[in-house]
Amino acid sequence: MKGWLRVRLKLLSGAVLLLSATPFAGLAAQQNGARPAASASPAEDGQWTMPAKNYASTRYSGLNQINISNVARLKPVFTFRVGTAKGLEAAPIVVGSTMYIITPYPNYVWALDLAKGGKPKWVFRPHPKPASQGVACCDVVNRGVTYSNGRIFFATLDGSVFAIDANSGRQIWRAQVGNINKGETVTMAPLVAENRVLVGNSGGEFGVRGWLTALDAGSGKLAWRAYSTGPDKDVLIGPSFKPFYAKDRGKDLGVKSWQPDGWKIGGGTTWGWISYDPKLKLIYYGTGNPGPWNPEQRPGDDKWTAGVFARDVTTGQARWYYQSTPHDEFDHDDINEQILLDMPVNGRMRAVMVRPGRNGFMYVIDRASGQVLSADPYGFINSVRGVDLKTGMPIPVPEKKPKSGRITRNICPAAPGAKDWNPSAFSPHTGLLYVPHINLCMDMGVMETSYISGTPYLGAEVKMYAGPGGNRGVFTAWDPVRRKKAWELKEDLPLWSGALATGGDVVFYGTMDGWFKAVDARPGSNGRLLWQTKLDSGIISQPVSYRGPDGRQYVAVMSGVGGWSGAIVSAPLDARDPSSALGFVNAMRDLPARTKAGGRLYVFALPR
Amino acid sequence: MSSRSRASLALLVLVLAGCDREERNARGAPLPETGPAQQAALAATHSDPRAKQYENVSFQISQGQRLYSWMNCVGCHAHGGGGMGPPLMDEKWRYGGRMEDIVATIQKGRPNGMPAFEHKLTEQQAWQLAAYVRSLSAQPRQDVLSGRADEMSNTEPQTLDERKPVKDAAGSEPKGPVK
Numbered sequence: 050m051k052g053w054l055r056v057r058l059k060l061l062s063g064a065v066l067l068l069s070a071t072p073f074a075g076l077a078a079q080q081n082g083a084r085p086a087a088s089a090s091p092a093e094d095g096q097w098t099m100p101a102k103n104y105a106s107t108r109y110s111g112l113n114q115i116n117i118s119n120v121a122r123l124k125p126v127f128t129f130r131v132g133t134a135k136g137l138e139a140a141p142i143v144v145g146s147t148m149y150i151i152t153p154y155p156n157y158v159w160a161l162d163l164a165k166g167g168k169p170k171w172v173f174r175p176h177p178k179p180a181s182q183g184v185a186c187c188d189v190v191n192r193g194v195t196y197s198n199g200r201i202f203f204a205t206l207d208g209s210v211f212a213i214d215a216n217s218g219r220q221i222w223r224a225q226v227g228n229i230n231k232g233e234t235v236t237m238a239p240l241v242a243e244n245r246v247l248v249g250n251s252g253g254e255f256g257v258r259g260w261l262t263a264l265d266a267g268s269g270k271l272a273w274r275a276y277s278t279g280p281d282k283d284v285l286i287g288p289s290f291k292p293f294y295a296k297d298r299g300k301d302l303g304v305k306s307w308q309p310d311g312w313k314i315g316g317g318t319t320w321g322w323i324s325y326d327p328k329l330k331l332i333y334y335g336t337g338n339p340g341p342w343n344p345e346q347r348p349g350d351d352k353w354t355a356g357v358f359a360r361d362v363t364t365g366q367a368r369w370y371y372q373s374t375p376h377d378e379f380d381h382d383d384i385n386e387q388i389l390l391d392m393p394v395n396g397r398m399r400a401v402m403v404r405p406g407r408n409g410f411m412y413v414i415d416r417a418s419g420q421v422l423s424a425d426p427y428g429f430i431n432s433v434r435g436v437d438l439k440t441g442m443p444i445p446v447p448e449k450k451p452k453s454g455r456i457t458r459n460i461c462p463a464a465p466g467a468k469d470w471n472p473s474a475f476s477p478h479t480g481l482l483y484v485p486h487i488n489l490c491m492d493m494g495v496m497e498t499s500y501i502s503g504t505p506y507l508g509a510e511v512k513m514y515a516g517p518g519g520n521r522g523v524f525t526a527w528d529p530v531r532r533k534k535a536w537e538l539k540e541d542l543p544l545w546s547g548a549l550a551t552g553g554d555v556v557f558y559g560t561m562d563g564w565f566k567a568v569d570a571r572p573g574s575n576g577r578l579l580w581q582t583k584l585d586s587g588i589i590s591q592p593v594s595y596r597g598p599d600g601r602q603y604v605a606v607m608s609g610v611g612g613w614s615g616a617i618v619s620a621p622l623d624a625r626d627p628s629s630a631l632g633f634v635n636a637m638r639d640l641p642a643r644t645k646a647g648g649r650l651y652v653f654a655l656p657r
Numbered sequence: 658m659s660s661r662s663r664a665s666l667a668l669l670v671l672v673l674a675g676c677d678r679e680e681r682n683a684r685g686a687p688l689p690e691t692g693p694a695q696q697a698a699l700a701a702t703h704s705d706p707r708a709k710q711y712e713n714v715s716f717q718i719s720q721g722q723r724l725y726s727w728m729n730c731v732g733c734h735a736h737g738g739g740g741m742g743p744p745l746m747d748e749k750w751r752y753g754g755r756m757e758d759i760v761a762t763i764q765k766g767r768p769n770g771m772p773a774f775e776h777k778l779t780e781q782q783a784w785q786l787a788a789y790v791r792s793l794s795a796q797p798r799q800d801v802l803s804g805r806a807d808e809m810s811n812t813e814p815q816t817l818d819e820r821k822p823v824k825d826a827a828g829s830e831p832k833g834p835v836k
Contacts, residue, residue, distance in 0.1 A: 183733065183741055183770015254732065456809050494809030498729065503772050505732020505741070510809045616740070623747050626738025628731075628808055634738060 080480035080572075081530035083392035085109075086400065086416075088328040090389075090477075093552070095596030100140035100193035100238045101472065102593070104325040105389040108474035109550040110594035114602035115655060116553030120567045121580045123653045126603065127167040132157055134646040135619045136611020138470075139193040139238070140547065140591035141650060142201075143605075144215060146598040149201055150607065150650060154182055154189035156205045160218055164598040167652065171218030173211075181207035184232045184503065186254040187613030187630070188620070192470070193238035193591070197266060202246050204235035210248055210264060222269035226250070226262050232503050233257045240323040241266055242332060243362045249319025253337040253382060254631070256506030259317035259354070261334060263365055273365035277317030277336040277353050279303045284353060285365045292369045293419040294441045297352075306350040314500050315347065316340035317354035321384025321470055324402065329417060331359045331368055333402055335383040342380055342464075343495040343508030345453060350375040355383045357404065359419060369419030371441055374408050378451055379432055379493070380464035380511075381407040386472040387414075388482060392530050394422050403529045405473055405484050407466030408443065410436055411527060425532050427525055428467030428486060429516050432460050451495045451509065463491035463513045464632065465613060469545065472591065476550035479570050481535050483556045484525045485544035487614075488516040489636055511632035521636060524548075524558060524568070526576060535572040542640070545614050547591030549604070555579060557604060559588025561615055562643040565606055565651070584608035586647025587615055587640070601654050609648040610640070619646045708756035711788040715801040721789025722803055724782055728774065736808045737793035742771060746793040748821035754796070755823075759787035794821040 089104035093111030102108050115123065131137065135153035142149040147170060148161040156177055160170040182189050185206055194203040200221060204210045208227020213220050226248060227233035232255025239248040245263040253259070259277035264270065275285040280301045292298055299305070304312055318337040325332045336358065339351035356372035374381045387402040394401065394413065401422065404412040409430040413422045424436035434444035451457045468486035475482045491513045498508030515521045522540030527533075546559035554570040563584045569577040587610025594604045611619030616630045617637045627635035711717040725731055730742075737746030748754075752762050763783045766773030774783065792802050 179768050180770045183772070185770075186741060492809065496726075499727070501729055501777065504729035506729070507732050510731075512809070620739060620743065622735075622740065623738040623744035626736050626744070626746060629735040629738030629744070630740045631735075634735075 081392070081528055083390050083480045083530050084477050085475065086326060086328070086389040086391055089324070089326055096145070097140070097143045097593040097595050098196040099142065099240065100195065100591055101322060101324070101386065104242065104327060106322060106324045106386050106472070107388060107477070107550070108472060108548060108591070109476050111552040112594055112596055112602040113552035115551065115555060115594075115604065117555055117569050117579060119655055120553070120555045122655050123567070123580055123582070123604065124656055126652045126654045128652070129159070129161060129167050129650040131159065131607065131609070131648040131650060133648045134609065135648070136188040136190045136615055137590045137607040137609030137648055138190040138612060139607065140593050141605045141607065142194055142196055143593065143595040144196045147215070148605065149194050149196065149215070151191050151194045151203050152648065153191055153609075153611065154185070154206045156191055156203070158194060158201065158203060158213070158218070160215070173213055173218045173220070175205045175209065175211055177205040177207040177209065178229060181229045181234055184229055184252065184255060185234050185236070186251065188611040188616045190236050190612055192236060195239050195241055197241035200266070202239045202241055202266070204237065204239060204248050206234050206236065208233055208235045208250070210235075210239065210246060210269065212246070212266070212269060224264055224269040224271075226264075230503050231255070231257050235320075237320045240325065240332070242325040242327075243330070245272055245362055247323050247332060249334070251318050251320040253316040253318040253340060254342075254505050254507060255503070256314035256316065256340040256500050257318060258313060258315060259319050259336055261319045275358075275360060275365045275367070276303070277319065278307070278312035278315040284367065285360070286367045289361065290367045290369070293371065296350075296440065296442075297370055297372065302350075302352045306352040308347055308349065311347050311351075314340060314506065315351060315354060319384065322386040322472060324387045324389050325362065326389055326416060330362055331416070332362050333357060333359050333387050333389075333416065335385060335387070335404075337382040337384050338377050338380045341498050341506045341508040343453075343498060344376060344378040344451060345495060346497065346508060351377065355381060357383060357387065357414070359416065371414060371419050371421060373406050373410070373412065374443065379460055381466055383407055384470060385468060388473065388475045389416060390475065390529065403482060405468050405482070405486065405527075407462075407468065408433065409462050409467035411529070411532075413529060423532055427484060427527055427534070428488060428523065429461050430467065432462065451493045453495050453497065456492050456494045458492045459490050460493055461490040461516050462487070463489040464511050465489065469613070471545050471589070472547045474548040474550035474556065476554070476556070476570055478552060478554060479572060480528065480530065481570065481572060482527045482529055483548040483550055483558075483570070484527055485546055485548050485558050486523050486525065487543040488518065488520055488523050489513045489543065490516045491632060507631075510628050512627045513632050513636040515636065522560070524576065526570070526572070528572070536575045538568065538576045543614050543636070545589040545612055549592040549594060551594050557592045557606070559584070559590070559592065559606060559608070561587040561589065561610055561640060563587050563608055563610075565592070584651055585649050586610045587618070587644040589615055597654070603652050603654045605650065605652045607648070607650050610644050610646060615640065617641060618644060621646070704755065705757040707784060711784040712756055712791060712796070713798045713801050714788070715803070717785045718788045718792050718797065718801060718803055719805070720782075721785035721787070722805070722807055724778070724786050725789055726807055728777065728786070730786070745790050748794060748824045750823055750825060754791070756784070756787050756791065759790050760784055763787060796820060796823075
């Protein structure tokens with residue numbers, strides 16, 4: 050019996066290897082026909098040079114040494130203390146035999162030699178201004194560095210962008226893009242495309258005016274800046290702007306859809322993810338919530354906040370825009386990732402982007418035209434009734450409207466949405482999107498607030514708690530073609546880590562109490578847990594996988610709880626006040642008993 | 658005063674106190690009145706003579722409470738539990754928990770992101786705010802604490818809170834006498 054089993058297992062893993070060796074296209078056809086945009090997802094090279102892995106943002110490593118039958122044998126190979134104890138949201142980047150990581154404020158960048166067991170090669174200390182910590186809405190996080198052409202690019206909390214030499218760690222240039230006195234910080238990982246370093250600001254809780262800035266990768270000089278509010282010339286809206294929906298056409302809507310001058314302090318920050326289609330030469334990114342949170346103070350659609358832009362990468366000129374949450378009432382920022390896929394929609398292959406929106410809808414949008422092809426709930430939603438595909442507009446629910454003088458109860462999803470910043474992964478092998486997300490609802494009260502530069506511009510108070518079912522986190526395997534869940538895992542705590550998909554059909558993610566988990570990616574598996582290990586501190590970072598200098602496959606993740614959800618531990622905050630951390634603390638009172646602050650990189654592999 | 662009228666006066670006092678208590682009872686059991694030992698500790702926090710005019714004066718605390726929302730302190734410190742700024746309802750003080758320390762914090766700002774408000778507030782307002790900030794950890798006399806909640810999320814009324822010892826950020830009692 051035992052021998053038979055072993056033979057079976059061997060056969061099985063052989064089969065898995067064989068399968069993985071087949072080109073994606075053929076396999077994907079057997080699945081649901083979805084595959085990453087070819088021009089945005091080059092062949093697997095064993096590296097991980099940008100947080101999203103590639104321009105299509107698949108967060109998928111084709112490596113398959115680690116697979117469903119052997120992943121249970123994963124062991125830590127080395128760990129590295131990064132020197133901070135705040136929320137670690139970044140993805141480790143691997144170029145050749147070097148790994149690069151960035152810490153939260155004070156934003157140390159470490160280069161680790163993978164040929165020497167992770168021995169530090171150099172560390173770069175940018176010394177951001179200490180005052181930037183006070184205007185970072187949700188812990189002093191940083192979402193990663195990116196590599197291009199021999200250089201490492203990253204932004205510091207106080208709004209500086211750096212280019213440093215990947216070999217030596219020497220600074221090549223530095224450009225100041227943000228101003229902390231206005232409440233502007235930078236937390237996102239830049240994207241480099243066509244020799245442009247793209248970076249946006251954070252500070253949607255401070256009445257800053259959102260923008261995306263493109264710097265010349267060679268010199269750091271400003272190439273263009275596109276604001277998310279204001280007159281067309283500031284938003285880089287010109288003759289090539291062809292939004293799909295009529296309501297987005299017209300002159301200076303970024304001014305007219307606001308109360309007088311509201312756009313000047315109207316938010317729409319761009320602190321999430323950018324994807325790039327090299328064939329269309331378009332970048333895609335979402336804009337954040339309008340300011341202040343109190344919707345009564347800003348009647349109108351508040352353009353161009355809480356939507357997604359397509360822009361020409363070289364000139365920054367807008368091509369199309371879609372507003373998923375016009376006149377946002379619930380802090381439903383729209384900065385989440387977009388995964389560029391080619392897949393059948395109603396029997397025809399379409400070039401699309403798939404976006405798990407903050408507002409709880411999984412959008413499939415034609416990435417050339419901006420037409421919404423479908424929008425299906427992937428979490429529990431009662432704040433809107435659905436999306437009208439004719440107009441692209443959400444169908445409102447009047448009783449959930451926040452009004453001064455009353456508390457609106459049980460708004461789902463809560464302010465951080467059905468999913469916050471932490472990115473999904475797409476496996477061309479299974480055709481599924483793996484979405485780490487949350488299940489929180491909130492009570493919300495609004496009151497008039499005044500704008501004071503450098504202080505929060507909110508006018509709202511919320512109190513969050515678990516949504517239906519009582520589980521605060523969900524890990525969903527979503528079939529974008531069939532427009533439904535393949536399976537889903539309920540997690541007690543909100544999921545604040547990214548997902549990693551791999552060629553061995555293993556998907557990885559972490560929990561806020563520090564479990565690093567590997568689950569079976571396949572559609573029929575129900576997300577069977579294959580392996581888990583408890584790390585020092587909660588996991589809110591982005592796991593990656595790479596081929597080491599010795600040819601073996603590695604999986605790397607950082608542990609260090611914090612962020613908006615984990616600030617109760619990393620700050621630490623006082624749990625007796627439910628409104629702490631903009632109301633998130635109410636949902637996280639048990640976290641301090643379940644994990645502690647930390648900051649450590651872990652690298653795993655199969656034993657030799 | 659006859660013993661009878663003395664008795665009825667005592668009764669009146671009791672009844673009045675009872676009314677007071679009853680109102681608080683609606684929110685839970687009241688804490689015992691501030692004892693003499695705590696009074697002494699309290700007195701020791703007044704080294705700047707102006708402190709007396711603000712602390713333990715419910716009007717000033719109430720004014721401070723309004724300013725706390727109006728000046729957007731609440732966005733960074735929530736209702737004492739903290740967020741972008743540290744909690745103000747606990748016993749830990751990075752920069753000192755005396756009235757004048759807090760006034761200095763509010764007016765001049767602090768390096769890790771506490772903005773300076775000296776050009777946005779009058780001196781009086783800064784002291785009112787400081788009095789309210791201290792009330793978040795129930796430092797003033799119990800009978801002057803605000804029974805009004807300016808928030809939707811209903812934290813425990815401050816009148817039910819216990820006075821926190823004033824410690825430095827490392828959690829130890831400040832060295833030497835608290836002036």
